[in-house]
Amino acid sequence: MSQTLAPTPEPGAPQHDPDELEGRAADARSRRGAWIALPPAAYLVLLFALPLVIVLVYSFATRGTTGQTILSDWNLLSYRRLFDPLVREIALRSVGYALVTTGISLVLSYPFAYYIATRSPRVRNVLLVLVMVPFWSNFLVRTYAWRVLLSSSGPVSQLTELLGMGQTRLLFTTTAVVLGLVYGYMPFMILPLYAAIERIDLGLVEAARDLYASGTRAFWRVTWPLSRPGVIAGSILVFIPSLGAYVTPEILGGSKTTMLGSYIVRQFLSARDWPFGSALSFVVMALMLAATLIYFRTGGRTL
């Protein structure tokens, strides 16, 4: 019997292009796992997509005189109300707070993320765990703790008094809200930044230094552009929850620092205007989606 290394095609057998075979095998593999995705898909449709549709439907409904929602009368009145001066003021304030929060988080997080990324693996892991430690306790509790810290009899105020600057009134101010937001969301900035910086080959910085770049110029020409995916991911991860923040402005802010989240809640509870609350929710969501899409368009791949 003769043996050949390459299988000789039998006469009349169909010839297969190896690329085509590989493609078919991949198709077969991808079909095989479909049922695994079924339960989570059902979960998402039932508990996420469906309620979203309900919100969308309600946003076109009308508020009855006693606060009930009239589903039979469809119109765009709620959407028109989005252009109210009050809504505009609250929206602009929210965007402003979210931007400032994102900016401060970025400036504070970058050096720290860089520091973590350039440590030995052991130190690195310890520091990363420390970044996540706050998540082990309740967000509400931690925000209330800030209330104690910032109150006019709290430690911050006591310190300024001791220094002869008098009492500080931080609680219920913009500063308190932004402080709380930065505190709450900074880990979401640190982690993607760390992931991006850690991936940069430090040899590239050495190469830049070797090519006559000062430390500063090497940073702006090499490290910064290469860490941009992390900057963008971290900024989105901080900006989006800051924009929709509810707990922080509610606890640390006052009537002059109302943000979109609180305003939406007010529509559903005290004002009993569900159509307007729904319209507001929907527009905010659409804007966030747009921001995220822009991020993926610009080539971010760190999430």
Place this chain on the structure above:
Amino acid sequence: MTDAAAVRLAGVSKRFDDVTAVDSVDLSIHDGEFFSLLGPSGCGKTTTLRMVAGLEFPTAGQVSIFGESMGLRPPNKRPVNTVFQSYALFPHMTVRDNVAFGLQMQRLDRDEIRDRVAQALALVQLTGREKRRPNQLSGGQQQRVALARALVNQPKVLLLDEPLGALDLKLRQAMQLELKDLQSRVGITFVYVTHDQEEALTMSDRIGVMDAGRLLQVGTPEEIYERPTSPMVAQFIGDTNLLTATVKGDGQIELAGGQIVAADIAATPGTETVLTLRPEHLQIVAPDDPISDGHNALDGTVTRRVYLGNAVSYDIVAGDVTLRVRARNAPGRRQYDVDEPVQVHWARDAAIAVQR
């Protein structure tokens, strides 16, 4: 001036915590020379290069470049450029921007940058690929970009850290000759780090062999290969037989197996010494064949035979001495089998004492 050395290291040491990576190295590299630092991995050759570049600073000693002491001067203020082992090309920049980087950092004007980048790319035959990204290039092309990026700055000294390590053999051999050719054309001093002895022999004007942080020997490829001064150098450069022997006087030495042979070694009788004998300097003949005049001969038995294509390598045991012989393969040349008795002979000046 008295100090014409392109690079001079005076008593340079580098310790990392408790590890001594480089141990008091003294070295002068001449202007316009192709100098290789050769040694096994971890021998300190890359650390030495990095200290010249300014990417590491010596724990002790002094690095000077063209007579100017470098001290703690940062890399961007030194008249040298480096071709890194993994090329370290900026992945977010095009080929052109990579090559222009050094000139931009020196704030040259735009027209000059454009001209010099074009020249440098032409020099490494990459004209037409300006707009590619590094990841769109082959390994060999990336290597050329790294070279152009360094050379475009017209450094006084070019440092190369195993630049051909990532390339496959054929491309590597082609690049070796190309690099050597390039070096003689641009006339820049090259300091080349490699662990590949063949590469060092092919390209270098002079070689410095390093081991365990120490510079063992500096010399031309011929000197290093033919007159090694230590067993380590003899062993690292090429294949060799190291034999321990005792000097007898009158040009005689006694091998470990008790055989007395002739060797040109000037040392007082009774001294222990180590000899190196290159396998290709040994010849193998049948037991009854005549031996050339002035040759030493030992009777032995073939214990191993490896066919290498252009040569046959034999291991021959003669008493307590094992010798490796490399016999060139030529038509009609007799070959020997394992267990066959043979004679091994060599010219008396083929044996070099590498340790006294």
